Amino acid sequence: MKLFHSHFSPFVRKVMVCAHELGLADRIELLPSAVHPTNRDGKVLAHHPLAQAPTLLDDAGEAVADSRVICEYLDALGGDRLFPAAGPERWRALNEQSVADGLLDAALLIRYELTARPDAEHSAAWIAGQQAKIGSSLAWFEARAEGFGERLDIGTIATAVALAYLDLRFAEFAWSAQHPRLAAWYRAFAERPSMQLSRPPAG
Numbered sequence: 043m044k045l046f047h048s049h050f051s052p053f054v055r056k057v058m059v060c061a062h063e064l065g066l067a068d069r070i071e072l073l074p075s076a077v078h079p080t081n082r083d084g085k086v087l088a089h090h091p092l093a094q095a096p097t098l099l100d101d102a103g104e105a106v107a108d109s110r111v112i113c114e115y116l117d118a119l120g121g122d123r124l125f126p127a128a129g130p131e132r133w134r135a136l137n138e139q140s141v142a143d144g145l146l147d148a149a150l151l152i153r154y155e156l157t158a159r160p161d162a163e164h165s166a167a168w169i170a171g172q173q174a175k176i177g178s179s180l181a182w183f184e185a186r187a188e189g190f191g192e193r194l195d196i197g198t199i200a201t202a203v204a205l206a207y208l209d210l211r212f213a214e215f216a217w218s219a220q221h222p223r224l225a226a227w228y229r230a231f232a233e234r235p236s237m238q239l240s241r242p243p244a245g
Contacts, residue, residue, distance in 0.1 A: 043070045043099060045057065045058075045071070045098050045099075046085070046095050049242045050211075051096065052150075053095070053109035054109070059237060062240060064124065065120060073085075075095045077094055079158050094108075096112055098115070109143070110143070113196055113199075124195050126195060131195075134197060139199075142183075142201045144175065145176055145179040145180070145208075146203075148176050152212075184223055187227045188223055202231045202237060206237070
């Protein structure tokens, strides 16, 4: 398999954490991509109309895009261990993934606003609106953190990756100081080999 990736994409990292947990990372060749919110990468576009990272090419060369779809595809290959079967546990994990991905969407929209648009076009109201989504998502996770325990599924993986991205790109938010239960859980989860092996390079 091949994966169009970016070292700093949290959605790529979510895919790679799953791949490591499932023992599939060695089967994935990483292909560099230059995805951008306004300038699409032709190499990725040649395989998928959304031209986004992550995009996975399976062993037959078929393209699979969107981290949620890729992670579930890998889980099916790896023994169905990260997506619970039908029932309350499945909906809990999928709901947590959805909130974590929404937090990341808000964070990325702030970053795009600050890096892809001219300074004169920055919208303080837009940034504040995305920050509010991040804040309410963090509060939601804080209320649930004691129930995370040592659970390993797509919900906890997505949550940990989202928190790691905040540390990487928005350290000034200092989220851990305001969410002690979530921070304590995250510190332990971040020591997992899958999290360590998927860390973006320094710089």
